[in-house]
Amino acid sequence: MGRREREAVARAARLYEAARSLADDHDRAVEAARAALQPIQDATVEQALDAIPVARLQDATGGRLRLGSVDKSGLHTVRQVLDAGPYRLRQVPGVGQRTADQIVAAARQLSAAVHETAAVHIDVDHPEPRTTALVQALHVLVEAGPEARRAVDTAAALSKRLGPLLADARPAAGRLSMLVAGQAKKARALEAVEEIRTLVAEAEQAGTPEALAQASVDLLRGTSADLAAWVDFELRSAEYYGLLAEISGRAPDPAAAEGFLPDGIAERVRDQQLDDSRLRVSLRGYQAFGARFALAQRRVILGDEMGLGKTVQAMAALTHLAAAGQSRFMVVCPASVLVNWTREIEARTSLHVTPLHGPDRHDAFAYWKGRGGVAVTTFDALRGFPVPGGGEIGMLVVDEAHAVKNPRTLRSQAVAQWAGHCERVLFMTGTPMENRVAEFRNLVRLLDETVAERIGDQAGVPGSVAFRRAVAPVYLRRNQVDVLAELPALQQTDEWEEPSAADEEAYREAVWSGNFMAMRRAAYARPEKSAKLVRLREIVHEAGENGLKVVVFSNFRDVLGVVRDALDTGPRTGGPVVGPLTGSVPPERRQGLVDAFTAVSGPAVLLAQIQAAGVGLNLQAASVVIICEPQIKPTVEQQAVARAHRMGQVRPVRVHRLLAPGGVDEQMVEMLRRKARLFDRYARRSAVAEATPDAVDVSDTEMARQIVAAEQSRLGCGSGPTGDADSSEGVDGRTSPA
Structure with a gap:
């Protein structure tokens, strides 16, 4: 020796x-x-x-x-x-x-x-010695x-x-x-x-x-001052609660965390290794499983409910592939969240990120091709880039993938071309199916033709259990209630406000003209006498008195303008008013408005067009949500609420839906309930097998026509002109087909 x-x-x-x-x-x-x-x-x-x-x-x-x-x-x-x-x-x-x-x-x-x-x-708003001691102890580990x-x-x-x-x-x-x-x-x-x-x-x-x-050394630093620990908890509460779940032994039910997948698929996913060395954040168990699912199954839809961290699961899959030698990845997303994706990749991974947007996007594309890393672009911009060769892209990630459910659109065709040349594809959407099973099948077809054939028009006949089994090779969904025990309460209240005489007059005029969109916003047409505005100001006032932030959603830009004027002319107990955040606001400025709203110390109000802010942006700073009118799709409201009630939220969230009885609001609420049942039956886990699928859901255009006709009959307006019954206002503020 x-x-x-x-x-x-x-x-x-x-x-x-x-x-x-x-x-x-x-x-x-x-x-x-x-x-x-x-x-x-x-x-x-x-x-x-x-x-x-x-x-x-x-x-x-x-x-x-x-x-x-x-x-x-x-x-x-x-x-x-x-x-x-x-x-x-x-x-x-x-x-x-x-x-x-x-x-x-x-x-x-x-x-x-x-x-x-x-x-x-x-309770972040009422710290006491015991919770302070816990936050300080967790702070060391975080x-x-x-x-x-x-x-x-x-x-x-x-x-x-x-x-x-x-x-x-x-x-x-x-x-x-x-x-x-x-x-x-x-x-x-x-x-x-x-x-x-x-x-x-x-x-x-x-x-x-x-x-x-x-x-x-890091673990032996000792506890920080209580104020510093509380501030950090509010900023990174998701990480604290993740640790808390591990320490308490109260991890979510394993079957729920694995999306109730069949045993064979779940076992294959568990066996998939996950190298997180290039990830700068810790994953929860269900998030690590989601990343493994994307890696093991290769071409999948991650359909987790809003707020469960689909973005970090995608980044975990990308960093694993990067550690294994892959050098180029493409993320496609709505323009409104391009900045957020870029920030998240920079902050949470060691991967290089290149946004491909704006007039210099082709130069940026050439740079990315040479440099490698993650390219982030929009659906529209993707159409202008050459389709990659086989094996050139480590993974294609498509955020808000329900945007490509219609195969006839140019954006869907562009995504289909890219997906066809990529071995690994990850679609991300909390709402994979807004109206009918056929739309979900269209998404699946872009990933796996064989699985798509299994879910034909009659796939729902055996019930939702059979449906989920059929799509299990490509589809993983977990719900908040199953995996996030720490989420604060979500309280939803329908605020039925009796219309004023002025509201009734404006509504009757809209019905007479057959203008569906005017009917939907008639409650704000006479601001000085609007019953909904009175209640909205009361809610904002109460929230301001309690130091809470409010986000106000409407489909219509002119309604947001009316709300802003009403809040500006009243007592400023609700704090500063930020926005409106609309479809006409450039994507790079949308995150800036959210940051300004979040940075306000104390109460504040963010005005936001629901389809512009209800996708991709994180609004955990808000604990009060006001929805000015019912939306045509139930998922639009669900997405908007989930922007506030999501992982990282530390306060209970109260949602107020402003409704007027006896008219378009009441009819829409009932139709929305019927639409929501389809989504719950097929996209969520359900223990109840239905005899037949709900395959008779009317389109948005037909719904508008039915409501206009019913209201004209109820109010004795005759058939009247058809007006804009078959149109809706898009996120860019223009009127576009529904």
Whole structure:
């Protein structure tokens, strides 16, 4: 045994000790967070048990218990029963030893269920010592970042490999040890030294000793001041809650996190490796699964509900492919979110990003072709670029892919050409099917013709379970309620406002002219007497008094102008008014308006055209949403609300839909309910199999005509002119076919 071997063993011992030390440092940081969480978790469970009436214990015993006397004795809730215990229960008339034991056992069963499901919500507006301690403890782990997490994983793998090798190599530590060791031990010691030398050389070349040391330093910094921790929590709450889910052991149901995929596909996805070394953020479990799904299945639709982080899942897939040697990627998205995509890639990955937009886009395209990285362009701009050769693009990502559901449009044809030349394609949309199953099939056809044929016009006959099984090879969807237990409450209120005489007059004029769009915005045609405006100002005033930010959505630019005038002329308790953000605002300026709204300290109001701001932009700063009129598609409202009620939101979100009874609003609300049922049946998981698909959904144009005709009949206006019944205002503010 020479000096070279002893030095190799000594270096390995130091590396092993560094790995063990990092593991200990991480364990201490996690235990500190768990200790801070425990009293909050206990209080949450106690509060939940206090809200469960004692009668619910019947459910746990199949209705065998008689609990009337227990309730009359003053034990009204499950928590009170647990606090009382069997001795106190035996004092209740008619309750013997056996019954008391059964009651306590049932209460404990319910308590265990609550412990499994109760989620801790951190109230950012009302910090108190316990939640402050938890946020500070989590802050240590969040600040250490994904690099520390990767270092901890590396440390665990090193410890597992080096521990046995160092034990086997122990005789080689000295000449005497080698002399007294048997022949077999000597041979094994020399083999272990060689393995150690290779392992240590690889670790040193990868910079592992420095990474372990830096991670330990980051984890040992100690807690920050409470104010700094709270500010960081509000900015990065999604990362805090992700850690909280891991620490508390309350990860989402595995089947839900995997989108209830068939076992064979789910197993293949789990086996897919994911290299996140070029990603600068940590992934939640369901997000890592989504990235693996895109990689394993190659050509897919990621249909997660709004707010679950589809963008970061796409970036995780791109960074994995980049680490494996792929050099060029293309992202296609609406112009309104091009800036957001560019920022996200720059901030969350180490990939180079090139926006291909504006007059210099062809020069930028040539630069990207030579430089590599991620190109981000719009649907319209994509048509002007040459279609790539096979294998040239590592992955094509199409955001808001429902925009290409109509194969006759030029944008759909351009995407189809590119998709046909790319081995890996990722479509992203929370609304893959707005009106009918045929539109979803059109998207699937761009990815996999065989799967598309399986979901023909009669695919829904067996019910939604069969539909989901048919599309499972290309389609993954998870819903917020299944995987984001920490989301604050979403409260939706339909505000039915009795029209004023002026509102009625404007509405009757619109009906008489047969102008569907004028009917929809008639409630704002006489601003000085508008009942909806009165209520809107009340909501904004109340939000301002509570320091909350408000986003006001309308389909119509002129309605937003009326709202702005109304807010500007009234008391400014709602804070500054930002916008309006409309389709005519250049895409690069839209994110700037959102940033200005977010940066306001205190209350503020953002005015936004619903189709311009309801796609791609993040509005977590808003906790109050006002929708000025019903929308033609249910998904338009869902998307808009999801811009505020999404991962990262730390406050409850209240949604107010301003509606007028007896007219177009009421008819649209009923038609929207019928449309929403189709989406829920096929695009979401459903335990109820339907006998037949809802294949008779009317088009937007036909819906407008039906409503106009019905209202003309109700108000005795005769047939009247047809006006604009078959048109709607697009996000650019012009009137365009629906």
